Amino acid sequence: MGRPLLNRRLAAFGTTIFAEMSALAVRTGAINLGQGFPDTDGPEEVREAAVRALRDGRGNQYPPGPGIPELRTAVAEHQGRFYGLTYDPDTEVLVTAGATEAIAASLLALLEPGDEVIALEPYYDSYAACIAMAGGTRVPVTLRPHEGAFRLDLDELRAAVTDRTRLILLNTPHNPTGTVLTHDELAAVAALAVERDLLVITDEVYEHLVFGDAHTPLAGFPGMRERTVTISSAGKTFSYTGWKVGWITATPELITAVRSAKQYLTYVSAGPFQYAVAEALRLPGAYFDTLREDLRTKRDLLADGLSDAGFTVFRPSGTYFITTDIRPLGESDGFAFCRSLPERCGIVAVPNAVFYDHQAQGAPFVRFAFCKREDVLKDAAARLKSLAP
Numbered sequence: 001m002g003r004p005l006l007n008r009r010l011a012a013f014g015t016t017i018f019a020e021m022s023a024l025a026v027r028t029g030a031i032n033l034g035q036g037f038p039d040t041d042g043p044e045e046v047r048e049a050a051v052r053a054l055r056d057g058r059g060n061q062y063p064p065g066p067g068i069p070e071l072r073t074a075v076a077e078h079q080g081r082f083y084g085l086t087y088d089p090d091t092e093v094l095v096t097a098g099a100t101e102a103i104a105a106s107l108l109a110l111l112e113p114g115d116e117v118i119a120l121e122p123y124y125d126s127y128a129a130c131i132a133m134a135g136g137t138r139v140p141v142t143l144r145p146h147e148g149a150f151r152l153d154l155d156e157l158r159a160a161v162t163d164r165t166r167l168i169l170l171n172t173p174h175n176p177t178g179t180v181l182t183h184d185e186l187a188a189v190a191a192l193a194v195e196r197d198l199l200v201i202t203d204e205v206y207e208h209l210v211f212g213d214a215h216t217p218l219a220g221f222p223g224m225r226e227r228t229v230t231i232s233s234a235g236k237t238f239s240y241t242g243w244k245v246g247w248i249t250a251t252p253e254l255i256t257a258v259r260s261a262k263q264y265l266t267y268v269s270a271g272p273f274q275y276a277v278a279e280a281l282r283l284p285g286a287y288f289d290t291l292r293e294d295l296r297t298k299r300d301l302l303a304d305g306l307s308d309a310g311f312t313v314f315r316p317s318g319t320y321f322i323t324t325d326i327r328p329l330g331e332s333d334g335f336a337f338c339r340s341l342p343e344r345c346g347i348v349a350v351p352n353a354v355f356y357d358h359q360a361q362g363a364p365f366v367r368f369a370f371c372k373r374e375d376v377l378k379d380a381a382a383r384l385k386s387l388a389p
Contacts, residue, residue: 009132016125017354021338030342031380033302033368034350036175036321040373042239043280043287050243050276059271065263066255067095067247067274074278075247082207083217085225091252094259097269098244099205099233100126103169105262106201106229106248107134115166120152122355122362124175124203136166140357143177149314150177150323154188161192167199168192170218173206176352176367177323178316180210190221199254201229205246208237208288210318211296219249226251229258234277236320237291239371243273295320295370298377302370305381310388311366320371323352327364329387334366345383 004011018035025032041047053059059068066072072089079085087093096102103126111117113135119127121140131138141157143150170189172181181189193200200218207215219228233246248258299315303322306313312325331337334351341347352365370377 009135010129013125013129013132017350018125021348021350024339024342025348028342028346028348030346030348031372031376031383032348033370033372033380034338034348036236036369036371037241038239038371039376040239043283046238046240046276046280046283049279050273053272053275058275059273061271063268063271063274065268066259067093067268068271068278071095071245071247071274071278071281074281075249078281079217079230079249082214083220085217085220085249087249088252092249092255094248094250094255094262095274096231096233096246096248096262097266098235099203099231099246101244101262101265101269102231102233102246102248102258103127103201103203104130104133105265106231106258107131107136107169109257109261110199110201110229110254111136111166114164116162116164117167117169118157118160118165119169120171120174121357122176122352122365123169123171125354127169127171128357131169137164138357139165142356142361143174143179145314145325149317150174150179152179152181152185154185157189158192161196161198165196165198167201169201169203171203173204173210173215173316173318175206175319176321176350176355177314178319178321180212180215180317183213183216186216186218187221190218190224193227194223197227199227199229200224202231204230204232205236206319207232208291209295209320211292211299212317215318229254234273234280237288238277238280240273240276243270243277245270245273245277298370298372298374301374301377302368302381305377305384306368308381308388309384309386320369322368322370324366324368325364326366329389332364334363338366345386347380347383 021034072093076089111134235241353359353362356362
């Protein structure tokens with residue numbers, strides 16, 4: 001054929017780095033600390049709830065387009081229980097095929113070609129692809145290392161807003177850096193959005209994986225309830241990432257807009273799993289506390305191992321990823337480092353450069369996932385010691 005088969009909006013993206021690194025882990029038998037999925041299932045009662053739904057014939061056929069009422073009600077209750085936010089489950093909650101579809105549908109619904117989207121860089125790789133598919137222009141605002149963490153420069157954020165800016169795509173807790181925006185930073189983002197009349201899409205999938213102060217949703221700040229599309233999902237909180245159950249909470253007008261796009265993507269998905277997630281969201285507070293403390297222990301175990309191996313470690317305040325700097329090891333190319341790591345010590349990681357528009361900015365940074373069994377992380381830490389200068 002005379003023209004490329006893949007349209008130019010997607011041609012720049014190629015195969016996701018996670019596919020490459022996971023395939024490398026399989027081929028070499030290395031410990032996969034690259035892709036962010038747990039190596040154990042979540043609560044048994046949640047799995048049994050899914051089995052029960054299957055056996056009872058609930059969700060085996062198409063569920064309602066907005067999601068089953070039981071899950072929409074549970075999502076609304078969750079927002080009230082943890083954050084004091086009130087949402088109508090019938091008009092202000094939309095169930096999606098994971099957070100990735102929620103982001104895609106939101107961008108497709110809310111952007112016109114040429115609209116600018118500000119996103120915190122480095123960012124999860126689907127953000128750039130979804131903005132491109134929607135015809136938008138991404139404008140990165142880079143989180144930069146400062147005193148052991150990656151921080152947002154609020155002046156840089158304000159300077160990025162132009163007359164063409166339509167929305168801010170905000171991720172906190174932040175993947176891949178593990179940064180959790182502070183109350184003051186969120187307040188500044190909210191004030192800017194109100195001042196410039198911007199929409200904000202917030203990716204909050206790591207909301208229960210915060211190791212310091214509790215997560216604070218942007219929608220709770222003055223003037224933000226009516227302009228924020230809040231996205232979360234069950235995968236990270238309940239360790240069933242394969243179920244792909246996500247949700248959006250927003251005003252009826254925003255939900256209607258996003259549903260207009262979502263209905264032509266998957267329309268519906270994960271019928272029986274929706275019933276299980278509805279039960280999961282109502283688990284007692286002790287579950288969420290235990291999850292957080294378990295991951296804090298695992299974070300510290302791997303962070304200490306990486307430090308002992310000679311990496312500069314940015315100990316995360318949230319998520320289940322650790323970003324490291326490889327330059328103390330005499331390395332500077334994250335791609336080359338990650339591609340050689342399985343052969344050198346039997347570990348797979350991900351180069352952060354893939355999360356940057358200008359990959360040179362992320363070249364020396366590498367991400368490791370710590371959502372694995374403690375024995376696996378101890379083994380990984382021991383293997384990594386062979387890298388020590």
